[in-house]
Amino acid sequence: MKFKALIIALVASTSSAALASHPEYEGAGEVPQDESIHDRRARWIPINSMVHATATAHGRTQIRVPDARSNLRAIKVESGSGAVYVYTIRLRYADGHRETIAVNKWLYAGAPTMAFDLAPDHQLARISVETWTRSPSTFRVLGQRSRHIRPPVFEQPPLPPAPPAPVAFVAGRDLTFSNPSGALQLAIGADKGRFSKLRIESTSSTFIGHVHVTFASGARQMINIDKLMNRGDILDFDLDGTLEPIASLTVMQNHSGLAQGAGRFSVSLLGSR
Incomplete structure (x- = not known):
């Protein structure tokens, strides 16, 4: 019996040491500082399916936010294909509150996402994304319930050429x-x-x-x-x-x-x- 108790104690101590050294358990309870870690742990909810960006300068894509997904803390614009230049994102909340986010950046394979915090204590009703593209390109918008998202920093390519004169x-x-x-x-x-x-x-x-x-x-x-x-x-x-x-x-x-x-x-x- 003493020999059996000794074996059980050794197994328990070995398992505890293995769990303590496993990377998944290090820093438990801490707020992750790396954006990629934050993205993996957060739950992003698609607000719309992939849509085609317009070839017209400052072309607007209107996206209605379903009521079940309106209580959001942040949104993320995600590239599907091609390259899209995003001028601004205009937000309208259910209580009439409005917000304009000046972006002026490319969304493409080298910078596939851009994330933004939303105004607290407001339910999002509609999103308007102003874009321009030279070739067929797609993107979509996702929402997140977490309280804070730091948009990733990417080196931006040169601004797109001026849209053709009408x-x-x-x-x-x-x-x-x-x-x-x-x-x-x-x-x-x-x-x-x-x-x-x-x-x-x-x-x-x-x-x-x-x-x-x-x-x-x-x-x-x-x-x-x-x-x-x-x-x-x-x-x-x-x-x-x-x-x-x-x-x-x-x-x-x-x-x-x-x-x-x-x-x-x-x-x-x-x-x-």
Whole structure:
């Protein structure tokens, strides 16, 4: 009996020593300081499924927060695919309280998440995420009930290029050099405003030589193109910074003044100013 009691005591002491040295039991009860440890222990609840970011600058994705998941302490935006530039996150709470979070960071594989604390004692009702992306990209938002989340710090890539200027006025659609002179004149008019760029978009293979821009003041600008444009090609050109309204545009197919083929294209003016 004494021998059996000795064996039991040895086994108990060995087990206690093993448990005490196991990493899982070290620091029990302490608040973890590392964000990755905090993320593993916290429970993140998906608020929405993966959604596609818009290719429009400051495009908004509206997310309604279900009542069962509205009592949140923090939210986390998680990358699904591609790269999304997040401008701001706008929050609306059930009691009418509103909050805007300025983000201005990329969400991509190198920085796949960003987390933010929410206002205490408010139930979240709706989330609006303002984004921009160059290629098809997805993201989703998750919520957490824990009291504090420190957003991870990632080195940010350069800011995205400026979104393309919106089309302000379409001067002509499905145009063609059908006349023998190989020239096409488009009347614009001073009442159409002022513009920063000229866009030519080919809808079928066509050769464009140059464009004469005549401003309302009589000033002129010639834009040399000399390019065979294939279907779907888009070319943008800066207009002179005269801040003058445009009277007319003359599109020439070539410098000889003779028509070559009957390709089709559209002409637009961008960036009204």
